[in-house]
Amino acid sequence: xxxxxxxxxxxxxxxxxxxxxxxxxxxxxxxxxxxxxxxxxxxxxxxxxxxxxxxxxxxxxxxxxxxxxxxxxxxxxxxxxxxxxxxxxxxxxxxxxxxxxxxxxxxxxxxxxxxxxxxxxxxxxxxxxxxxxxxxxxxxxxxxxxxxxxxxxxxxxxxxxxxxxxxxxxxxxxxxxxxxxxxxxxxxxxxxxxxxxxxxxxxxxxxxxxxxxxxxxxxxxxxxxxxxxxxxxxxxxxxxxxxxxxxxxxxxxxxxxxxxxxxxxxxxxxxxxxxxxxxxxxxxxxxxxxxxxxx
Amino acid sequence: xxxxxxxxxxxxxxxxxxxxxxxxxxxxxxxxxxxxxxxxxxxxxxxxxxxxxxxxxxxxxxxxxxxxxxxxxxxxxxxxxxxxxxxxxxxxxxxxxxxxxxxxxxxxxxxxxxxxxxxxxxxxxxxxxxxxxxxxxxxxxxxxxxxxxxxxxxxxxxxxxxxxxxxxxxxxxxxxxxxxxxxxxxxxxxxxxxxxxxxxxxxxxxxxxxxxxxxxxxxxxxxxxxxxxxxxxxxxxxxxxxxxxxxxxxxxxxxxxxxxxxxxxxxxxxxxxxxxxxxxxxxxxxxxxxxxxxxxxxxxxxxxxxxxxxxxxxxxxxxxxxxxxxxxxxxxxxxxxxxxxxxxxxxxxxxxxxxxxxxxxxxxxxxxxxxxxxxxxxxxxxxxxxxxxxxxxxxxxxxxxxxxxxxxxxxxxxxxxxxxxx
Numbered sequence: 001x002x003x004x005x006x007x008x009x010x011x012x013x014x015x016x017x018x019x020x021x022x023x024x025x026x027x028x029x030x031x032x033x034x035x036x037x038x039x040x041x042x043x044x045x046x047x048x049x050x051x052x053x054x055x056x057x058x059x060x061x062x063x064x065x066x067x068x069x070x071x072x073x074x075x076x077x078x079x080x081x082x083x084x085x086x087x088x089x090x091x092x093x094x095x096x097x098x099x100x101x102x103x104x105x106x107x108x109x110x111x112x113x114x115x116x117x118x119x120x121x122x123x124x125x126x127x128x129x130x131x132x133x134x135x136x137x138x139x140x141x142x143x144x145x146x147x148x149x150x151x152x153x154x155x156x157x158x159x160x161x162x163x164x165x166x167x168x169x170x171x172x173x174x175x176x177x178x179x180x181x182x183x184x185x186x187x188x189x190x191x192x193x194x195x196x197x198x199x200x201x202x203x204x205x206x207x208x209x210x211x212x213x214x215x216x217x218x219x220x221x222x223x224x225x226x227x228x229x230x231x232x233x234x235x236x237x238x239x240x241x242x243x244x245x246x247x248x249x250x251x252x253x254x255x256x257x258x259x260x261x262x263x264x265x266x267x268x269x270x271x272x273x274x275x276x277x278x279x280x281x282x283x284x285x286x287x288x289x290x291x292x293x294x295x
Numbered sequence: 296x297x298x299x300x301x302x303x304x305x306x307x308x309x310x311x312x313x314x315x316x317x318x319x320x321x322x323x324x325x326x327x328x329x330x331x332x333x334x335x336x337x338x339x340x341x342x343x344x345x346x347x348x349x350x351x352x353x354x355x356x357x358x359x360x361x362x363x364x365x366x367x368x369x370x371x372x373x374x375x376x377x378x379x380x381x382x383x384x385x386x387x388x389x390x391x392x393x394x395x396x397x398x399x400x401x402x403x404x405x406x407x408x409x410x411x412x413x414x415x416x417x418x419x420x421x422x423x424x425x426x427x428x429x430x431x432x433x434x435x436x437x438x439x440x441x442x443x444x445x446x447x448x449x450x451x452x453x454x455x456x457x458x459x460x461x462x463x464x465x466x467x468x469x470x471x472x473x474x475x476x477x478x479x480x481x482x483x484x485x486x487x488x489x490x491x492x493x494x495x496x497x498x499x500x501x502x503x504x505x506x507x508x509x510x511x512x513x514x515x516x517x518x519x520x521x522x523x524x525x526x527x528x529x530x531x532x533x534x535x536x537x538x539x540x541x542x543x544x545x546x547x548x549x550x551x552x553x554x555x556x557x558x559x560x561x562x563x564x565x566x567x568x569x570x571x572x573x574x575x576x577x578x579x580x581x582x583x584x585x586x587x588x589x590x591x592x593x594x595x596x597x598x599x600x601x602x603x604x605x606x607x608x609x610x611x612x613x614x615x616x617x618x619x620x621x622x623x624x625x626x627x628x629x630x631x632x633x634x635x636x637x638x639x640x641x642x643x644x645x646x647x648x649x650x651x652x653x654x655x656x657x658x659x660x661x662x663x664x665x666x667x668x669x670x671x672x673x674x675x676x677x678x679x680x681x682x683x684x685x686x687x688x689x690x691x692x693x694x695x696x697x698x699x700x701x702x703x704x705x706x707x708x709x710x711x712x713x714x715x716x717x
Contacts, residue, residue: 009385011370012378013307038410045398128394129371129387130411197319289373292366293310 015289021282028134028281035132042139047146065151069099069158087221088257092162097255100155101218101246107148108184108242109209115140115188116195116205123295133291134284137188141181159253167254169261176248179269183241186276189284196287196294216242241276244269298347298382300463300494301368305377306341307518308363309334337363339518341377345511347462350485350495352509352526354502354533360518361498365389365465368496383462383494384412390467391448397441401432401451404440408455422458429484430454431477450477457484463494482508502530503683531678534647545610545651545669552655555601555663562603564668565592565633567654572639579672581643582679583687589638591654591668596632603629603665606655607638609674611648617685623661644686647678 016024032039051060072095076082083090089097115137119126126133160166195201215237217225222243225234237243248265250256311332313319318331338360345351353361366372368379369387394411395404405426409419427436430450435443443451456464466485485508489495499505505512505526512529514522522529555561571578572586581587589607604627608619622629622636629636652674656666 007384008380008382009370010378010380011367011374013374013376015373035410037416038407041399041403041407045396049398122396124392124395124397127371127390128408128411129369129385130413131394132411198316200316292372 015286018282021285022278024285025278025281028277031132031134032138035135038132039135039139039142042135043142043146046139046143050147061147061150062154065099065103065154066158068102069095069154072098084221084223086223089221089255093164093255096155096159096162096164097250098219099158100250100253100255103148103151103155104180104246104249105213105216105218105242107144107151108180108245109213111137111141111144111184112188112191112209113202113206114144115184116191116202118188119192119196119291120199120295126291126295133288134189134281137192138185141184141188145177145181165254167252169252170254172261172266173249173252175266176245176252176269179241179266179271179273180245182273182277183245183269186273186278186280188280189277190280193284193287193291196291212240212242216240217246222247239268239272241269241272244272299344300347300349300383301343301345301379301381301496303341303343303368303377303379306338306343306364306367306374306379307336307376308338308360308367308372309336309375311335336375336518338367338374338515339376341520343379343513343520343523345494345496347382347494348489348492349511350489350497350509352505352512352529353496353498353515354500354505354512354530355515359515361515362389362467363518364515365467365496365498368465381463384459385463385465386412386456386459386461387465388449388452388456388467389465391445391452392440394452395440395448398439400438401430401436401440401443402427404451405455405458409459412459414459426454426458429457429480446474446477453477453481453484457488460488460491461493463496464488465496467498468500502534505530506681506683527681528679531647535649535675535677545614545653546667548610548614548616549653549655549664549667549669552664552667553662555658555665560596562593562595562601562656562665564654564656564666565594567591567652567668567670569652569670569672569674572641577672578674580675580677582677583644583646584642586639586641587643587674588640589652589654589670591636591638592633593629593636593656594633595629598630598632601665602659604657604659604661605629605636606657606661607636608653608655609645610651610653611685615685617645617650621655621657621661623657623659643676644688645676646682646684646686648676648685650674650676 051057054060056063073092076094076098077092082094084094084097087097118136118140119133122133122136125131125136191201191205195205222238225237229237244262244265248262248269251259251262251265312335313332315331322329322331341364343351353364355361365387366389367374368381369385369389394408396407399407402423405423406419409422410416414422430436430447430453432443432447432450435447436451440448440451464485482504485495485497489508495508497505497508509526511524512526513520514529514533522532568590569578570576570588570590571581572588578585578587591605591607593603593605595601595603604621604623606619606621606623609617611617620638650673652670654668654670655664657664
C-alpha cells in the first residue's frame with residue numbers, strides 16, 4: 001500500500017446508534033481541545049459584538065449590573081423596606097441576594113435562548129460538512145459565562161463595599177461552574193437541535209424559561225418552599241438544577257451566615273448537569289445529519 | 296489498477312415534504328403509524344465507482360439531483376438508502392457562503408476553514424499567503440465576509456478549497472458568479488489539481504466546461520443516473536434530449552408571419568414528416584452526416600386562384616431558427632391540386648439538439664401564409680464528435696508557422712470616414 005494513512009469514510013443510511021453517539025459524546029472534551037482556537041475566536045467575536053459601536057463600549061458589562069443593583073436597592077431597601085426573615089435577610093443583604101440570583105439566572109436563560117436559534121441562524125457554517133456545530137451553543141455559553149464573570153465582579157465589589165463579611169467558602173464558588181455549564185449546554189444542545197425541525201421551539205423555550213424562573217428561588221427565599229406547598233411539589237422544585245446553582249452560590253458567598261457548606265447542591269448540580277449534557281448531546285448527534293435538509 | 300477513490304452503491308436520498316409544520320409533530324405523536332408527509336426522492340439508486348484522479352462531470356436539468364448527490368458526498372447530509380465510501384479528504388464548493396462566518400474577515404474565515412479541516416496553526420499560516428494571492432481580494436481580504444459580492448465570496452471559497460489540497464474536490468455550479476479572469480484561473484487550478492491526482496466531481500450546466508474538464512460524466516434525470524460514459528458521449532446525449540422545444544413557442548414564432556387574405560377554400564398541408572433518404576422510415580434520431588428528407592403533402596383546391604409555395608425549416612429549443620428555405624427562394628413551382636414536396640438534406644449539419652421541423656404553405660410571393668404544420672415527432676440529432684455549437688460548418692484547418700500578419704491597413708482618416716457617408 002502506497003499511502004496507508006489515507007482516511008477512509010464510509011457513510012451508510014443508518015443514523016448513528018446510541019452506542020456510537022455515547023462514544024462520540026465522550027469525545028467531546030477532545031473535540032473542544034482540537035478546536036480551541038476556533039472556539040476562542042467565536043467567544044471573542046460574541047463578546048465584542050455586544051458592545052461594539054456603543055459610546056461606553058467595554059464599560060457596559062460593568063455598568064449594566066451596577067445600575068441594576070442600584071435599582072434593586074432603591075426599590076427593595078429604600079421604598080419597600082423588604083426583609084426576608086425566613087432566610088435571615090435584612091437591609092443591604094436583600095438587594096445583594098436578589099442581584100446574585102438574577103445575574104446567575106440571566107446567564108443561564110440568555111444562554112439557552114440564544115443557543116436555541118444558533119444552529120438555524122448559522123446555516124452557512126452548519127452547511128460545511130466538517131463544521132463542529134456543537135461549538136455554536138458552547139461558544140454562546142462561554143460568552144455568557146464571561147459576561148456573568150464581569151457581573152459577578154460587580155457583585156463582589158458591592159458585597160465588600162456594603163460591609164458584608166467574605167467567608168472562606170467563597171473560594172469554593174468555582175465548583176458550581178462545571179455543573180452549571182454542563183447543564184446549560186445539555187439543554188441548549190437539545191433545544192438547538194429541536195428548533196431546526198420545529199421552529200416553535202424558540203417560542204416555547206422563552207415561555208418555558210419564564211415559568212422556570214418563577215419556580216426557581218430567584219425572587220423568593222427557598223425557605224418559603226417548606227410552607228404552603230404540597231410536599232411532593234416542593235421536593236420536585238428542590239431537584240431543579242437551577243435551585244442548586246442559585247441557592248448554592250448564595251450560601252457560598254455567605255448570604256445565609258454560618259450555614260453549613262452546600263455540598264449537596266454542588267454534587268447534585270454536577271450530576272444533573274452531566275446527565276443533561278449526555279442526553280442533550282446524544283440527541284444532537286443523532287439529529288445533526290438531518291440539519292442541512294431543514295435549513 | 297488505480298485505487299478506487301469513490302464507491303457508491305444504491306445511493307438514495309428522500310426528502311419528506313410536510314404540507315404543514317404540525318405534520319411532523321402529529322407524525323411523531325402517532326409513532327409514525329400515520330404519514331403526514333409525501334416522499335420526494337431527490338436521488339435514487341445511484342451506483343458509482345471512480346478511480347483516483349478521474350474527473351466526473353454531472354449534468355442534468357434543475358432538480359435532477361445534482362446538488363443532492365454532491366451534498367451527500369460531502370457528508371453534510373446522510374443518505375436514505377445505500378452507502379458510499381470515500382478514500383481521502385474531501386473539499387467542496389457547493390453553496391456560496393457555506394462554511395463562512397459573515398462577521399469574520401476573509402483571512403479569519405480562511406483560518407477557520409483550514410483549522411476545521413484539520414490543519415495545524417503553522418500549516419494554516421504557511422498557506423495563508425497563497426490563499427490571499429489566489430483570491431485577489433485586495434484589502435477586502437481583511438474585511439468581514441458579509442461585505443463581499445457573490446463573486447468575491449466565490450473567489451475566497453475557491454482559494455481556500457484549492458489551498459487545502461483535498462484528495463477529492465466536489466464543485467457545484469459556482470463559476471457562474473466569477474468574472475472571466477477568475478473563471479479561467481479556476482479552470483487552470485482544477486487542471487493542476489487533477490494532475491496531482493485529485494479526484495473531481497464537477498457539476499455544471501456548461502456542457503462545454505464538462506467536455507473540457509471531465510473524463511467521464513453522468514446524466515441525472517429525476518434522481519436517477521440515465522447515462523454514465525465518457526464526457527463527450529454523455530453531454531451529447533444530454534444536449535440532444537434536454538433541448539426539447541415547446542411546440543407552442545414554435546407556433547408563436549410562426550404566427551408572426553402574416554396570414555394570407557382571402558375567403559373560400561384555402562390551401563392546406565395534409566401531412567409532413569421527416570424520413571431517412573429514400574425510405575419510409577421516419578427519422579427521429581439521426582447523427583450529423585446522415586441524410587434525411589422532409590416530405591410535405593399539400594392540397595390546393597384552386598391552384599389557379601391561389602398559387603402556393605412550400606417552406607421547410609428547423610427550430611431549436613431556445614427558439615433559434617436554425618435554417619429555413621422555400622420553393623420560392625429556389626424558384627420552383629408547386630403545381631396541382633395535391634402533391635408532395637421533398638426537402639432533401641443529404642448530410643445533416645446540425646449538432647446535438649432536439650429540433651422541431653415545420654412546414655409552411657405560402658402565397659405566391661412567399662410573404663403571407665396559408666397554413667403551417669409542425670412535424671409530430673421532433674428530430675433528435677445526436678453528435679458523436681466533440682464539436683459544439685448549433686451546426687457543423689464545412690471547414691478545413693491549415694497551420695502556417697512563422698507567418699507574420701500583414702501590415703494593418705491605415706486607420707481610416709476622418710476625411711475618408713466623411714467620404715464614406717453618402
